[in-house]
Amino acid sequence: MLEPLGLGGVESVVYLQVISGPGRTVAELAAGLGMTNGRTRGLLARLVEAGLITRVTGSPVRYLPAPPDVAVDALVRRRQEELEQVRGYAHALARQLQEAPRGRVADMIELVEGEQAVVEHSVRLQMGARKEVLIVDCPPYLYSPSPGNPQQAQSMRRGVEYRAIYHAPILDQPGRMDDLLANTAAGEDARVLPSVRMKMVIADRREALIPVSFEAVELHSLVLVHSSPLLAALVTSFEHLWVQAIPLSGGQNDGGPGKADREMLAMLAAGMKDRAIARALGITERSVTRRVAHLLNSLGAETRFQAALRAAKLGWL
Secondary structure, rough: OOHHOOOHHHHHHHHHHHHOOOOHHHHHHHHHHHOOHHHHHHHHHHHHHHOOOEOOOOOOOEEOOOOOHHHHHHHHHHHHHHHHHHHHHHHHHHHHHHOOEEEEEEEEEEEEOHHHHHHHHHHHHHOOOOOOOEEOOOOOOOOOOOOOOOOHHHHHHOEEEEEEEHHHHHHHOOOOOHHHHHHHHHHHHEEEEEOOOOOOOEEEEEEEEEOOOOOOOOOOEEEEEEHHHHHHHHHHHHHHHHHOOOOOOOOOOOOOOOOOHHHHHHHHHHHOOHHHHHHHHHHOHHHHHHHHHHHHHHHOOOOEEEEEHHHOOOOOO
16 A cells, blocks of 8 residues: 555555554554564554654553545655656756767767677667657567567556567567567557568667667677667668558458458468468368468458458458
């Protein structure tokens, strides 16, 4: 109860004990809590300092709760004032950083080297985003298999929009399609291309991370790009790829095939092979082949990718 106000879970338990039995002594409260007298006395002192309870002098000393609504309201106001001070300080630091002069090439880009540094910059970039993160998801990856992107879920919960373009062949790897579906279920706007090798993460169109080379086979070095013509070019490249890519979320889903066929179309768009689709759907490869042929025929398509493209235009994906 009191943790959001800067007090711990143990203090919350002690506070509720005082409320349930006003006027108890330290020994009585300690017995009810199963704690030592010394520890109970220290926790009571914290609650007194917070204004939640009061110490009634006498022999022995007893403890009474302050009116909870009044006491907690006062704590909430105090906490809000402290948080506003922290926010103001953070904004001042951000302005100071943004106003720092940048004119040299070294101010526009930074070389990030080493596994730990790559991880830390990737996390910081996403956790610092306020509005939007743009991702082109393709090899190389720092770890194999990729551990997913827990920072994305955190950022999306606080309202950051994610748009991601996936390199279709990697979605055939174990767990990758599950990650994609989990991300789209959480609100990610996802699209897929048969092949894309411009790996990048762009936060709020003010910073980006890209590999040292788009042809690299390892990801132990990155380039951090600050606001500059180079960053503008990366954003333009992303938007160009976005227009070409097939949507995997956000369709109208009115009419058309059923849920099972929609899932299969999404997997076809992602470039998954029959064996991987069969494993994901829990059916035989022969059944996959038969259903794919039916979908191609119903969409008047000659190839799987063409079928996925037409399904996307119809709002089925």
